Amino acid sequence: MRYDTLLVEIGTEELPPKALKGLSESFTDGLSSLLKENDFTFDSVKSFATPRRLAVQVERLASQQADKIVEKRGPAVNVAFDDAGNPTKAAEGWARGNGITVAEAERLVTDKGEWLLYKAEVQGQPLADVLPELVAAALKKLPIPKPMRWGNGTAQFIRPVKTVTMLYGSELIPGTILDVSASNQIQGHRFHAPQGAALKSANDYEATLESIWVVGDFAKRRDIIVSGIDKLAKELGGRVVEDADLIDEVTALVEWPVALSASFDESFLSVPKEPLIVTMKDDQRYFPLEDEQGNLLPAFIFITNIESKDPAQIVSGNEKVVRPRLADAQFFFESDKKIRLADRVDGLASILFQKQLGSIKDKSDRIAKVAASIASDLNANAAVAERAGYLCKADLASQMVLEFPETQGVMGMHYARHDGEAEGVPQAIFEHYLPRFAGDELPQSPEGAAVAIADKLDTLVGIFGIGQTPKGDRDPFALRRAAIGLLRIIVEGGYNLDLEVLVKHSAASFGTLLTAKDVQQDVVDFLLGRFRTWYQEQGIAVDVIQAVLARRPTKPVDFDLRVKAVTEFRNHSAAEALAAANKRVSNILAKVEGKLPSTVNDDLLQEDAERALANAIKEAREVSAAALNAGNYTAALASLASLQQPVDTFFDHVMVNADDDSVRQNRLALLQNLRELFLQIADISVLN
Template sequence: MQEATLLVEIGTEELPPKSLKNLSEAFAQNLAQQLADSSLPCGDVRCFATPRRLAIQIAKVAAQQADQVVEKRGPSVDVAFDADGKPTKAAEGWARSNGITVDQAERLTTDKGEWLLYKAEVKGQPLAELLPGFVQRALEQLPVAKPMRWGNGTVHFIRPVHTVTLMHGDQLIPGEVLGIASNNHLLGHRFHCPQGTQLTHADAYEDTLEKAWVVADFAKRRTRIEEGIASQAKQAKGKVRRDDDLLDEVTALVEWPVALTASFDKSFLDVPKEPLIVTMKDDQRYFPLEDDQGQLLPHFVFITNIESKDAAQIVLGNERVVRPRLADAQFFYESDKKMPLADRVAALDNVLFQKKLGSIKDKSDRIAEVAAGIANMLGSDEAVAQRAGYLSKADLVSQMVLEFPETQGVMGMHYARHDNEPKGVPEAIYEHYLPRFSGDILPQTIPGCAVALADKLDSLVGIFGIGQVPKGDRDPFALRRAAIGLLRIIVEKDLPLDLTDLVKLSRESFGEVLTSSSVDEDVVEFLLGRFRPWYQEQGISVDVIQAVLARRPTAPVDFDQRVRAVASFRQLPEAEALAAANKRVANILAKLDSPVASKIDSGLLSASEEFTLVKALEEAELRANDALKHNNYTGALKALAALQKPVDEFFDNVMVNADDTAVRENRQAILQRLRELFLQIADISVLN
C-alpha cells in the first residue's frame, strides 16, 4: 500500500500568542488520533506553529485504509430456529439488517453454543476521501474559548482562515475545511514574502517556508531567539534572567526572529528595577539586561519580525516606545515617596476585602495582631512582625501598584526602606506574599514567615468563618493556594507550629465577626486535606499519606516527618507483611464489645510464639520509644520492622480467640499493644 508524508496546514490571521503552543499540540494530537482510529497506519508526527499558521506533518501515512473483514454475530441457533427448524422472526430480522438471508449466514461454534454469523469484507476508503473530514473535526475539537466569525459566512474559528493545504506526498488532496478549498499555496512572511509560495511536496514543507522567510518549527524558532538574545546580551556585557513564558510568547509573535539591543536613559535606574522590568516585559515583550550582581542595566534586547536593512531605525523606534512607560514608572515612584507608607494605611479603609469581613484596613489590623502572636511562638521580634503586618497592604493604594499591580509587596518594601522603617520590616512586607505560585521561593526571614502565615490564615479563617467554603473548581479567594503556601512555609522552614494553635489565634482576631461555630475544625481539616495533593506532586503514594492522616497530627513539620518515615518504611521487605498483620489486628479489635486489657499477663502465656512475640514487643518498644524521643519516626519504624517474623509466627500458630476467656483477652491485649506501637507513628494497616 502506498505510503507518503502527509502535510496539513491552516493559514490564518495572527493567532493568540499565549495559546499558540497548546493549539498546535492539540491539533496534532486530534488528527493523529483520528487516523489511528480509522486504521490508517502512520509514522512520526511533527507539529508546526507560527503566528499565521497551524500545521502537521505525519510520516508514512497510507493512501488508503486496509480492507477489513467485519464479523457480526446473530442470535444463537436455539433462538434462530423453531422446533420445526424454520427461521424465527429474530433470525430473519437480523439477516435482513445485514442484507442476507438466514440460509446465507455462517455458523460460529463456541464452548457456550452455536451462533449465526455474518462475515462481510469492507473495502478501505482512500485517505483523500477521509482527510478533509478528519481535519475539520480535529479543528472543531481545539480548546478555543471564543471562536469568531468573519465575512458573510457562518464558519467559526479562533481567527479568520485564508488558506488550507492538504498534501500527501506530491499529491494535493482536494476538499474543503472551514469553508476554504485545499490548495498548495502557503502564506509567506507578511513583509518579506507577501506573495506567498507554492508547496510541491509534503516533505519539502519546512524548507519551502524557510525560503519564504518563515521558521515554521516553534522549537527551532525559540532556539534561534534564545541564541540571538544571548549574543546580544554578551555584546552589551549583560545577562538576561530566564523567563520561559516570555520566550514562548515572543516565539509565538514572530515568524522570522531577529534580536536587537536598545537602550534607555540611565536616570531611570534610580527607580527600583521591578516596575521597570514589569513594563519592559509585560507591556513591550522586551528582555531586560542585568549585570553579574543582578542590577539592571540601561539596555534591553528585543525581537523583531523583520530583517531590516536599517536596523538602527527599528532600535530607535523601540527606544521611543519604551521611554514614556519608564517615565511613568519614574513619576509614580517619585510621587509615592512624598507620602510615608504608614500614612497610606488609612486609605485601605476604602478598599473592600470582603463584605462581611470588612476592608483591607481591617485585614491589615488582623494580620498585624496575628503576625505578632506567631512571632512570639517562634521566639522572634513581635514588634517587627506587628509593624510589617500593619504596613503589609499599604502599597496597594500607591500610584505605582495601582499602575503595575505585579509590584505589590516589592514596592511596599522599597517605600518602607525609604521611610527608614525598623530593620526587618521592609523585607517582611515583601515576603508576606510568598510563595505566590507552585514552586515559588519562600520567605527568608522569621518576621516574613510570620506575616505571610498571618495573611494566609486570615483569608482561610475569615472565608470559612462566614460559610463560603471552596466547592469544586470555585475558589475565588484562592484558599487552596493559600493553604499549600502556608504548609510549605511551616514544613520547609522547619517551624515548630501547630495548625490548631494558628487557626485559634487567627479566629480570635476577628472578634464577633465570624458566624460559623465549627470554623476551627473546618479550617484545620481543610489544611490537613491539602497535604494529599502536595505530597502526590512529590510522587508519594496516596496510601502513605492516608496512613498518616489517620492519626491526624496537626503540626505540619511532625506530619511531614511521619510521611517521610512511612514512605521509607514502605520500601522495606517487612512492610507488606506487617501492614497485612496490622489490618488483621485492627479488624479483630474492631469487633470486640468491651475494652481490651491495658497490660499483658505473662502468667497466661502458654505458646512459645506468645512468649517470643511479647519479648519482641518489649524490645522493639524500647528502641522505638528511644527514637521517638527525637521525633525519629524512620528509626522507630525500622525498630518495629523487626516484629515481622514473630508476628507472622504468632498468627500462624496461635489461636487468638481461645475458648478460655482469660487467655483470649490476654492475647487480645498482645495485639492491642502491637497496634498501639505502630499507631504512635501512623496507621500502617491502610498501606496497600
C-alpha cells in the same frame, strides 16, 4: 499500498500568542489520534506553528485505511429459531439487514450462550475520501473558548481562516474546511513575502516556508530567539532577566525573528528595578538586562519580525516607545514617596477584601495580630512581624501598584525602607506574598514567614468561615494555592507550628464575622488534605500519605518526618508482612465489643508464641521510645521491623478467640498493644 508525507496547514489571521503553543499541540495530537482511530498507519508527526498558521506533517502515512473484519452479532440462537428449528422473524430481519441468509450466518459461542454471527470484510477507504472530515473534527476539538465568525460565512474559528492546504506527497487533497477550499497556496511573511508560495510537495513544506521568510518550527524559532538574546547580552556585558513564558510568547508573535538591542536613560535606574522590568516585559515584550550583582542595566533586547536594511531605525523607534513607560514608573515612584506607607493604611478601608469579611484594612489588622502571635511562637521579633503585618497591604493604595499590580509587596518593601521602618519590616513585607507560585522562593526571615502564614491563614479561615469553600475547579480565592504555600513555609522552614493552634488564633481574630459551623476543623482538614497533592507531586506513594493522614498529625514538620519514615519503611523487607499483620489485627479489633484491658497479664499467656510476642513488644517499645521522643520516626520504624517474626509465629500457632474469655481478652489486649506501637507513627495497615 503507497506511503507518503501528509501536510495539513490552516492559514489564518494572527493567532493569540499565549494560546498558540497549546493550539498547535492540540491540533497535532487530535489529528494524529483520529488517523490512528481510523486505521491509518504512519511513522511520525511533526507540528508547525507561527502567528498565522497551524500545521501538521505526518511522515510515511498510508494512502488507504487497513482492511478489517467487522463482526456483527445477531440474536441468541434460542431466539433465532423456533421449536421446530425454523428461523424466526428476528433472525431473518437481522440476516436481511446484513445482506445474507440465516443459513449463511456463523455461530458465536461464549460462556454466556450462543449467538448468530456475521463477519464482514470492510475494505479500507482512501485517505482523500476521509481526510477533510478528520481535519474538521480535529479543529473542532481545539481549546477555543470564544470562536469568532468572519465575512458572510457560517464558519467559526479562533481567527479568520485565509488558506487551507492538504497535500499528500505532491497530490492536493480537495475539500472545504471552515468555508475555505483547499489549495496548495500558503501564506508567506506579511512584509517580506506577502505573495506567499505554491507548495509543490508536503516534503518541501519547511524549506518552502523558509524561502518565504517564515521559520515554521516553533522550537527552532524559539532557539533562534534564545541564541540571539544570549549573544547580545554577552556583548552588552549583562544577562537577561529570565522568563521562559515571555520567550514562548515572543516566539508566538514572530515568523522571522531578529534580535536587536537598545538602551534607555540611566536616570530611570533611580526607580526600583521591579516596575521597570514589569513595564518592559509586560507592556513591550522586551528582555531587560542585569549585571552580575542583579542590578538593572540601562539596556534591553527585543525581537523584531523584520530583517531590516536599517536596524538603527527600529532600535530608535523602540527606544522612543519605552521612554514614556519608564517615565510613568519614575513619576509614580517619586509621587508615592511623598506619602509614608503607614499613612496609606487607613485608605485601605475603602478597598474591599470580601463583603462579609470587610476591607483590606480589616484584613491587615487581623494579619498584624496573628503574625505577632506566630512570631512569638517562633522566638522571632513579634514587634517586627506585627508592624510588617500592619503595613503589608499598604502599597495597594500606591499609584505604582495601581498601575503595575505585579509589583505589590516589592514596592511596599521599597517604600518601607525609604520611610526608615525598623530593620526586618521591609523584608517581611516583601516576603509575605511568598511563595507566589509552585516552586517559588520562600520567606527567609521568621518574621516574613510569620506574616506570610498569617495572611494565608486569614484568607483560608475567612472564606471557609462564610461557607465559600472550593468546589470542583472553582477556587476564586486560590485557597488551594494558599494552603500549599502555607505548608511549604512551615515544612521547608522547619517551623514547629501546629495547624490547630494557628487556625484557632486566626479564627479568633475575626470576632463574630464567621458564620459557618466547624470552621476550625474544616480548615485543618483542608490543609491536611493538601499534603496529598503536594507529596504526590514529589512522587510519594499515595498509600504512604494515607498511612500518615490516618493518624492526623497536625504539625506539618512532624507530618513530613512521618511521611519520609514510612516511605523508607515501605522498602524494608519486613514491611509487607507487618502491613498485612496490622491489617489483620485491625480487622480483629474492629469486631471487639466493649473495652479491652490496657495492659497484658503475663500470667494468662499460655503459648510460647504469645509469650515471645509479648516480650518482643516490650523490647520494641523500649528501643523505639527514645527515637519517638526525638521525632526520629525512621529509626523507630526500623526497630519495630524486628517484630515481623514473632508476629508471624503468633498468628501461625495461637488461636486469638480462645474459649476462655479471660485468655481471649488478654490476647486481644496483646494485639492492641502491637497495633498501638505502630499507630504512634502511622497506620501501616493501609500500605499496599
